Amino acid sequence: MTHVPDIALNDGNTIPQIGLGVWQAENGAQTQEAVEAALKAGYRHIDTAAVYKNEDSVGAAITASGVPREELFITTKLWNSDQGEGNVRPALEKSLERLGLSYVDLYLIHWPMPARDLIVETWKELEVLKSEGLIRSIGVSNFRVEDLEKLASEGLTTPVLNQIELHPGLLQTELRDYGKAHDIRIESWSPIGGSRGSVLDNPVLIELANKHGKSTAQIAIRWHIQNNLIVIPKSVKEERIQENFDVFDFELSPEDITAINDIGDNNRSGPDPATMNIS
Secondary structure (H helix, E strand, O other): OOOOOOEEEEOOOEEEEEEEEEOOOOOOOHHHHHHHHHHHOOOHHHOOOOOOOOHHHHHHHHHHOOOOOHEEEEEEOOOHHHOOOOOOHHHHHHHHHOOOOOEEEEEEEOOOOOOEEEEEEEEHHHHHHHOOOOEEEEEEOOOOHHHHHEEEEEHOOOOOOOEEEOOOOOOHHHHHHHHHHOEEEEEEEOOOOHHHHHHHHHHHHHHHHHOOOOOHHHHHHHHHHHOOOOEEEOOOOOHHHHHHHHHOOOOOOOOHHHHHHHOOOOOOOOOOOOOOOOO
């Protein structure tokens, strides 16, 4: 079975460097079959969220797989409307019920929602739930430097990671540098650029794919791996799920990495965290 590196988190836990994302995977057979295929292929890290509306299918796949719970790393996320004191615990409990789990390995605040300004009180709720064992690690998603600084200024626990849109067309240098300086791991969502920003037809990636005998998606994912990023490519096709996982038998050269870095920047596919305020 493919050996996936474990990345150390600042709370003493570890996370598999590659996982399966299930954003936009339909609840029911599509999600369940995708997760089962991933677990069969050797994935042990699954990333979902309350707003994806497919946590119960993820849970069904976990049960059907027979993989021991202690081998799995399951992430879910707190949706925007559930931020604030008194809302977090019920939201987490509902997620756990849908997943069929007694705890999650990682719970993330999904968006900072700056217009609501609830991240400090929300984070304090996460700290309590972690202390009770319902969450192993706590982190954030789509946070900007100013959002992370807000938590730091309150003397609160440092998030273990920040899950952000990151791909060869959106380098997120400032957030990556901040994470490195403050021991906050960076996890890449939409790692090949998403539906509006895909870099898979970029001539640089095509040339490197031909050079290494790999697909352009594998080149992009390998770029994340070699940049010490955690990466969660999404697919519901078994062959693509396997392909995305098959990235540990080759290595990009420093020149390859530089060429990918030079593709471009600021090609955002998803919402801008500064203005994303949907509840």
